[in-house]
Amino acid sequence: SQTIHQWPATLVQPVGSPLSLECTVEGTSNPNLYWYRQAAGRGLQLLFYSVGIGQISSEVPQNLSASRPQDRQFILSSKKLLLSDSGFYLCAWSGGVAGNNEQFFGPGTRLTVL
Amino acid sequence: LAKTTQPISMDSYEGQEVNITCSHNNIATNDYITWYQQFPSQGPRFIIQGYKTKVTNEVASLFIPADRKSSTLSLPRVSLSDTAVYYCLVGAYNQGGKLIFGQGTELSVKP
Numbered sequence: 001s002q003t004i005h006q007w008p009a010t011l012v013q014p015v016g017s018p019l020s021l022e023c024t025v026e027g028t029s030n031p032n033l034y035w036y037r038q039a040a041g042r043g044l045q046l047l048f049y050s051v052g053i054g055q056i057s058s059e060v061p062q063n064l065s066a067s068r069p070q071d072r073q074f075i076l077s078s079k080k081l082l083l084s085d086s087g088f089y090l091c092a093w094s095g096g097v098a099g100n101n102e103q104f105f106g107p108g109t110r111l112t113v114l
Numbered sequence: 115l116a117k118t119t120q121p122i123s124m125d126s127y128e129g130q131e132v133n134i135t136c137s138h139n140n141i142a143t144n145d146y147i148t149w150y151q152q153f154p155s156q157g158p159r160f161i162i163q164g165y166k167t168k169v170t171n172e173v174a175s176l177f178i179p180a181d182r183k184s185s186t187l188s189l190p191r192v193s194l195s196d197t198a199v200y201y202c203l204v205g206a207y208n209q210g211g212k213l214i215f216g217q218g219t220e221l222s223v224k225p
Binding site for chain 2 (some may be wrong): 036044046088090092102105106107109
């Protein structure tokens with residue numbers, strides 16, 4: 001069966017510090033991968049998605065970046081965090097089967113920028 | 115990607131049937147309708163997906179009229195554990211697999 005891992009579960013970082021959140025998927029190959037952010041407890045904002053290694057599409061201009069160095073690894077990064085980067089970050093994957101775009105979400109990372 | 119509109123919040127009592135309606139007037143021919151459930155501090159979880167008419171699984175039913183401009187998620191006999199945010203999404207794989215989550219409907223089930 002497929003599983004998705006995210007770490008860390010919680011993170012407290014000062015403004016201006018760097019960020020690296022990692023997501024890995026097991027039990028599937030060539031998944032579509034996604035990073036979302038959820039602020040104020042409602043509404044998920046799609047940040048990045050990837051359909052293959054090295055292929056990243058950005059949905060929202062910001063100080064965040066994403067990379068996909070391996071087929072089942074997706075990394076969210078920032079060189080300098082802002083207060084507005086606080087939120088709940090979720091990684092997700094989908095199999096990409098035509099007509100079935102079900103996404104499976106990881107446990108999330110709660111980021112607090114102080 | 116078709117935009118969706120759903121109520122911000124709904125209240126219900128245990129044992130009642132809950133129907134949450136979603137409007138998607140600009141749905142495209144190859145779009146599917148998908149509903150997700152999210153509990154606090156967890157990622158959303160797939161509930162049900164459909165293209166037209168009615169779909170039923172062990173958790174819910176999804177009703178889609180012929181014009182597909184709306185859909186209704188039906189939760190039979192809700193319990194306290196059904197308190198969550200429910201999202202309606204419309205999209206297709208050929209749009210890069212993207213899904214756009216709206217604000218969702220916050221369902222509160224009371225004893």
